[in-house]
Amino acid sequence: MPTNDNQKSRNGNKKSRNIAIGAGVAVAAVLLGLASYTATKPDDSTGTVKEEAAGAAPSTEQQAGVYPELEKLARRDADDPLAQGRADAPVVMVEYADFKCGFCGKFARDTEPGLVKKYVEDGTLRIEWRNFPIFGEDSERAARGAWAAGEQGRFWQFHEAAYADGSKEKGFGEDRxxxxxxxxxxKDVGRFVKDADSAAARAAVKKDQEEAYGLGATSTPSFLVNGRPISGAQPDEVFDQAIEAAAKSAKGRSKAADK
Known part of the structure; x- marks a missing residue:
């Protein structure tokens, strides 16, 4: 049966969208992957993974380094227990992190609380966590545990406990x-243990992990702020500038749409 013009048009639009997203992912792979390669390449003598305090910082210009197609990676699911902030917030920061990563812990303790107070509480920012375990089985267990805590509405409390000073040094075995x-x-630790070892937990972690690797993010922490890639535990002002630029841009788009 011949394809009609409308169907051809829809197929063409879909193909164009896929190409656009693919191009954006390729750009992010360059910005996140190459910038972080030296942070995560195996040590020649031990085969272990290295960490780095900061990778690629974004330009301070409002539109520089922003790839709108990457904004589509924001899920904006109001029921997502691994997110905080309004689902319709003008800015979404997607965070790819590992509970074994020391610089992720530094970001969680020193920078993230300020961002929550300054931008999440006033409705400007939404933070969406993605489990990105890259330091072996201990990381994988912690990621699944975090997901399981989220199933009982306690992800962010688990996040705080896991990133407390000295926590990662104790490891993430089952008892820990x-x-x-x-x-x-x-509340239900028995359920937590079962959930953490479930196929659903493994699938959820794998989904987040593959999304990050697809962007070329080979170190933690890595971020997307409304399509702007940021690699590494950058200074507070880098995140402030990126969030405020994204909020200004979103406001401009909203005004243009209303005309």
């Missing part, structure tokens, strides 16, 4: 995860 769950106020 149960301790963290209790510290986070998870």
């Amino acid at each position: 995860l149960k301790e963290l769950a209790k510290d986070a106020g998870v």
Whole structure:
């Protein structure tokens, strides 16, 4: 049966959209992947993964380094327990991180609380967490534990406990995860243990991990702020500038749409 003009048009539009997203991912791979390669390449003698405090910082210009097609990676699911902030916030920061990463912990303790107070609480920013375990099985267990805590509405409390000073040095074995769950106020620890070892937990972590690798993000933490890639635990002002530029741009688009 011949394809009609409308169907051809829809297929063409879909193809164009896929090409655009692919181009954006390729750009992000350059910005995140190449900038972070030296942070994560195996040590010649030990085969271990290295960390780095900061990778690629974005330009301070409002539109420089922004790839609108990458904004589509924001899920904006109001029921997502691994997110905080309004689902319709003008700015979404997607965070790819590992609970074994020391610089992720530094960001979580020193920078993120300020961003929450300054931008999440006033409705400007939404933070969407993506589990990106890159430091082996301990990282994988922690990621699944975080997801399981989220199933009982305690992800961010688990996040805080797991990133507390000295926490990662204790490891993330099964007993340690149960301790963290209790510290986070998870009510049903038995359910938590089952959820953390479930196929659903593994699938959720794998989905986030593959999304990050698809962007070329080979180190943690890595971020997208309304389509602007940021690599590494940058100074507070870098995030402030990126969020404020994204909010200004979103406001401009909203005004243009209303005309």
